[in-house]
Amino acid sequence: MTKSSFEFAxxxxxxxxxxxxxxxLVILDRDYKIQLWNGxxxxxxxxxxxxxHDKPLFESFRxxxxxxxxxxxxxxxxxxxxxxxxxxxxxxxxxxKNYRPITGRASTMYQNSSMIPLxxxxxxxxxxxxxxYDVTDIAVNQEDLTKANGNLAYLSQTDxxxxxxxxxxxxxxxxxxxxxxxxxxxxxxxxxxxxDHFKKVNDTYGHQAGDEVIRTVASVVxxxxxxxxxxxxxxxxxxxxxxxxxxxxxxxxxxxxxRKKIAAITVKTDDHEINFTISSGVAExxxxxxxxxQWIEAADKALYHAKENGRxxxxxxxxx
Amino acid sequence: xxxxxxxxxxxDQRDCYQEITNVAMGQAADRLAxxxxxYVILPIPKVNMISASELHMALADTTVNDDVSAVCQGFIGSxxxxxxxxxxxxxxxxxxxxxxxxxxxxxxxxxxxLLMDVSSVLIGACIHGIGExxxxxxxxGHPVVLGQHCHVDDLVKxxxxxxxxxxxxxxxxxxxxxxxxxxxxxxFTEDSVAKINQQVDYLLD
Numbered sequence: 001m002t003k004s005s006f007e008f009a010x011x012x013x014x015x016x017x018x019x020x021x022x023x024x025l026v027i028l029d030r031d032y033k034i035q036l037w038n039g040x041x042x043x044x045x046x047x048x049x050x051x052x053h054d055k056p057l058f059e060s061f062r063x064x065x066x067x068x069x070x071x072x073x074x075x076x077x078x079x080x081x082x083x084x085x086x087x088x089x090x091x092x093x094x095x096x097k098n099y100r101p102i103t104g105r106a107s108t109m110y111q112n113s114s115m116i117p118l119x120x121x122x123x124x125x126x127x128x129x130x131x132x133y134d135v136t137d138i139a140v141n142q143e144d145l146t147k148a149n150g151n152l153a154y155l156s157q158t159d160x161x162x163x164x165x166x167x168x169x170x171x172x173x174x175x176x177x178x179x180x181x182x183x184x185x186x187x188x189x190x191x192x193x194x195x196d197h198f199k200k201v202n203d204t205y206g207h208q209a210g211d212e213v214i215r216t217v218a219s220v221v222x223x224x225x226x227x228x229x230x231x232x233x234x235x236x237x238x239x240x241x242x243x244x245x246x247x248x249x250x251x252x253x254x255x256x257x258x259r260k261k262i263a264a265i266t267v268k269t270d271d272h273e274i275n276f277t278i279s280s281g282v283a284e285x286x287x288x289x290x291x292x293x294q295w296i297e298a299a300d301k302a303l304y305h306a307k308e309n310g311r312x313x314x315x316x317x318x319x320x
Numbered sequence: 321x322x323x324x325x326x327x328x329x330x331x332d333q334r335d336c337y338q339e340i341t342n343v344a345m346g347q348a349a350d351r352l353a354x355x356x357x358x359y360v361i362l363p364i365p366k367v368n369m370i371s372a373s374e375l376h377m378a379l380a381d382t383t384v385n386d387d388v389s390a391v392c393q394g395f396i397g398s399x400x401x402x403x404x405x406x407x408x409x410x411x412x413x414x415x416x417x418x419x420x421x422x423x424x425x426x427x428x429x430x431x432x433x434l435l436m437d438v439s440s441v442l443i444g445a446c447i448h449g450i451g452e453x454x455x456x457x458x459x460x461g462h463p464v465v466l467g468q469h470c471h472v473d474d475l476v477k478x479x480x481x482x483x484x485x486x487x488x489x490x491x492x493x494x495x496x497x498x499x500x501x502x503x504x505x506x507x508f509t510e511d512s513v514a515k516i517n518q519q520v521d522y523l524l525d
Contacts, residue, residue, distance in 0.1 A: 068433075071420075075441055079351045081448070083440040084393075084463050089432055112462050133462070 024094070024111075024132030027118065030077065032057045032070075035127065044096040044109070063095050073115055076128045080117045087112055087139045098136055110139035159233040161211060162218030170232025171292075174242055177230070178292035181285040189251030191241040192299040193258070193280035196311040198237035201274060209269045213276055216267050224258050240299075248284035248316050255280040255314040263312060277312035279303060286319060329487070329517065334367050336520045337489065341365040344449025345491050345504070351445045352438070352493070356419045359496040366490040369513075378488055378505065379407065379472050386411060389431060389468040390475050391439045394461035395447050399515045400454070402486075402508035404443040408435060410469060412500040419498065428468055439463055442493070442504055450506070454519045485510045 018025060019039045027036035033056050037049040045052075047060065058066045068090075072083045085093070087110040094111065098104040112135050118127040157169035165173065174190075181188050195201070195217060202210040214237060221231050221239060230242040243251045259278055267274045281302030289295040298317040306315040329337070342365065349360040370378060390407040413431050416422075420437065424430050444460070451458045466475045487508040494501045508516060 071437065072440075075351075075355060075437075079354060079441065079445070081351060081441055081444040082460060083437075083444070084460075085436065086463060086465070088465055089429070089436060114460075114462070 022134070024130075026057075026130040026132070028057060028073070028128050028130060030126055032073070034060070036129075040132070041094075045094060061094060064093055069093075073128060073130075076115045076117050077125050080119070080125055082117070083115045085113045087135055091139070093130075093132065099134055100136075104136065104140075106136050106140050109134050110136045161214060162233045164218050164221065164239070165230065165232040167232060167234055170230065170234065170240060170242075173230045173232075174240070174296075175292045177242055177244060178285070178289070178295060182287075182290075185287070186245055187247040187284055189243045189246045189248055189282055189284045190295055190299045191243060191251055191255050191258075191280055191282050192234070192296070192303050193239055193241075193255065193278045194235075194303065195237040196277045196279055196307075198276075201276060205269060205272050205274055209267070209272065209274060212269065213267050213274060216265060217262060217278070220258065220261050220265065224254065224261065240296075248282055251282045251284065252314055252316050255282050259312065259314055279306040279311045280314040281306055281317065282314060283317035288319075329367075329369060329513065332524060333517055333520050336524055337367045337487075337516075338365055340450055340453050340520075341367065341489050341491065341506075343453060344446045345493075347449040348442050348445035348504075349493065351441050355438075355441050356416075356495070358419060358498070361494045361496055363492045363494070366488075368488050368490075369485055370488045371485055372483065375476060375486065375488070375507070376473065378490060379405075379475060387469050388472050388475070389413075389435055389470075390466040391435055391463045392466050393439070393443050393463040395458040396461075397451065397458040398454075398456045400456060400458075400508065400512040402506060402512060404447060405466070405475075405503075405505040405507065406435075406439045406443060407472065407475070407503045407505070408438075409501055412502065415495075415498040415500050419495075419500075431468065432465065435465075435468075436463065438502070442502075446491075446504060446506065453523075454516070456519075483510055487513050487516070 021038070022040060024040045024044070025036065025038040026034060026041060029035055033054050034052045035054070037047075037052050042048055052060050058064060058069070072085055075081050076083055092108055092111045093113050096109040096111075098106050098109055112133045114131045116129050116131070117125040118129055120126050157165055159166040177188060180186075195213065198210065198213070201213055214233075217239065218233065221241065225231050225241060228244050230244070232240050234240045241254075243254060246254070259280060263275075263277050265275075267276075281299045281304070283295060283298035283302055285295060286298075289298070302315040302317040306313040309315070345365060346362060349362055353360045387410045388407050389410055390405060392403050392405045394403050395401070410431075413426060413434060416434050416438065417426050417430070420434060422430060422434060424433070440463070443463070447458050447460060489506040491504040491506075492501065493504065
């Protein structure tokens with residue numbers, strides 16, 4: 001082959017490659033009119049190059065938000081910089097079918113796109129190239145992963161019997177609030193309560209009944225607490241509720257409301273009707289609690305005091 | 321900073337990197353200024369060889385206790401490879417939105433748009449500027465969101481890195497009179513350093 005015929009052949013190959021490469025290639029002029037439309041674009045859109053040639057992009061594809069697209073494309077013309085869009089911004093630029101219409105789980109093709117400046121001989125940018133990548137599999141996998149991680153996070157934070165926070169996660173949240181209290185000095189209060197004579201419930205009516213009692217208590221806690229309160233199952237029959245931005249008096253009211261509601265409930269099993277009560281200890285944050293465990297100890301002391309004084313009671317920690 | 325003999329950089333080379341970065345980030349700042357129509361304060365880039373553990377420290381230095389959002393983008397050309405990380409303080413977004421005339425709601429999605437727009441311009445210009453001086457035309461991969469509203473520690477997973485040392489160029493951008501600050505980190509792989517040094521030595525001669 002002579003040099004010029006080789007160059008000609010090379011040009012021809014390149015054109016072939018551009019035409020059949022599995023990536024979308026579009027060249028746009030300054031008025032966003034389509035100048036080049038490769039095979040990928042033709043096959044996925046169903047529009048032949050002669051049908052779109054010299055037509056404004058936004059006229060042929062009304063799905064593409066013009067202002068948004070211009071915002072990405074103008075810097076390519078003006079600043080000669082490349083810009084990129086990813087599927088997290090918009091799932092697609094061109095609404096194409098999923099490449100795997102039968103086994104794929106997405107109905108449309110997720111796309112990333114790059115826009116690159118094409119310099120003319122005088123150095124100015126009068127055309128840009130828009131490159132479309134199919135990233136459907138990546139996007140679908142990523143979305144699955146995010147969902148699975150969300151489920152895992154929920155499972156690792158939640159007590160399965162009560163669907164309240166488990167102890168580990170509750171303590172993390174509690175420590176965070178403790179730090180916040182130290183910074184802000186806003187009054188937050190901790191309520192700690194347990195079910196009176198729970199061992200007797202288990203021994204008399206069986207563990208199934210015991211579980212039902214715990215579930216019932218948890219559901220009352222959920223109904224009584226506000227969205228912002230942080231409720232956890234601390235141990236077997238022990239519960240903790242962190243009342244954010246709440247002083248001791250309001251927290252005591254909350255604990256009393258909870259105590260009365262629970263005392264009024266009867267859990268029915270096949271053979272028995274079970275009544276039960278709770279005892280609560282309340283402790284408001286105090287600047288003396290330099291460690292979060294001191295705050296828990298304070299609520300625990302108050303709870304112990306409520307137990308000592310005959311149970312079915314609420315006691316507020318007095319700082320002594 | 322604990323550089324081993326193999327990948328150590330001399331003072332002359334460091335100065336040269338700094339100079340190259342100065343030019344590149346000047347170009348990037350110019351484009352950012354034109355995009356936003358503002359005056360961008362030009363910082364002094366920090367150039368260091370750092371270890372994997374020090375990368376976390378370098379990232380932690382970029383923000384104080386605030387939540388951040390970040391994107392990264394890989395680049396490669398002529399045996400030189402690396403990644404550019406753009407870390408935005410989440411507090412910057414409201415001012416950024418008004419500068420960019422962003423009309424939509426400034427939720428996670430809106431912030432992602434702004435993050436992508438600014439990173440395209442800043443990273444693109446910087447990489448291009450460095451490539452131009454080293455006479456390398458870099459290919460850029462697609463940007464990847466490292467995280468939104470997360471703590472800076474969570475951006476880069478620690479441990480299990482494929483590398484022990486990286487050449488890190490840290491650039492802190494600020495914009496006059498508005499509450500916008502972001503950090504651009506250019507990280508080059510260990511084996512790129514020898515190649516860059518060759519290019520740099522060639523420029524120094």
